[in-house]
Amino acid sequence: MAGDHQHPNYMAIFYWLAILTVGEIGVVFLPHYIPMSKLTVGAFLCAFAIVKAAMVAMYFMHLKFETKTLGLIAVTPLAIATLLVFVILPDAFHVTHKTANLKPAPEGAAKH
């Protein structure tokens, strides 16, 4: 029950969120100075975002102090969104593949 717990140190959470935001922006500009692949940058940014979102949910929204079932309700949309990516991608790549393999129209063909 969230009402019974001691309040976390909100200012400490704020400092962490601010530091992580600065870190995210730093990661975006890092490839200008250090050779880094786009995949590495993407992985770092996703990790930063997930940690920040988890901190907001756990401490500001007090999810850390709630029941596990409520936590499951909160996490379900994340699982649905992740599954959705895997549902969309094969279809989307199939369309791209079909479009890429289209034969060019013969010269002089009527254009509508």
Next chain:
Amino acid sequence: MSAATSHAAATSHGAVEPAESPLTPESWGKLGMWIFLAGDAVGFGTLLAAYGGMRATSGDWPSPYEVLGINLTAAMTFLLICSSVTMVKALEWLGKGDRGKAKMFLFFTALGGAIFVGCQAFEWTHLIERGLHINGNPWGASLFGTSFFIVTGFHGLHVTAGVIYLLANIAVVSRRPDPAASYNMVEITGLYWHFVDLVWIMVFTFMYLL
């Protein structure tokens, strides 16, 4: 006074509820807000997943942070984080019984949200002037403009609704002499506001930085 009338009077002050919610013993309202937020999160998750799908399969998707610029949005992100802190401070002061300070922090939270929406309006105007439209994008795939305006617009609507919600909270806290009677309501509003902050963290990363 009839049983129905006394029940209505009790629930209207947020002090007594008919039965204890199994997941959130404080109130049913809190459980209701969590379920609403879970549904809303599916909406945002779907939008971001669709954005990822479109981007992954596009050959001419522009680099967002080069096209959109991130200086203003980084400041907007910082502003929303600050407003989350003022929100928890409002709840903390209400818990201590200080209505005045709670109202002040609620006002700062609403102000942060209003400034955020103002910055977003400025950003949109600037981008539209440069040629980015919901059905057109001068730097490549037209779906970039579509997804940008839909996702940031959907979030902006949430912030706008949040500002109205917070102002309504200030009015209710002012009317109720007992700070404890407003605690539950402000806590539920806080859940909504932190969710808006949480979603922006994801939007900022996926739509501006990646």
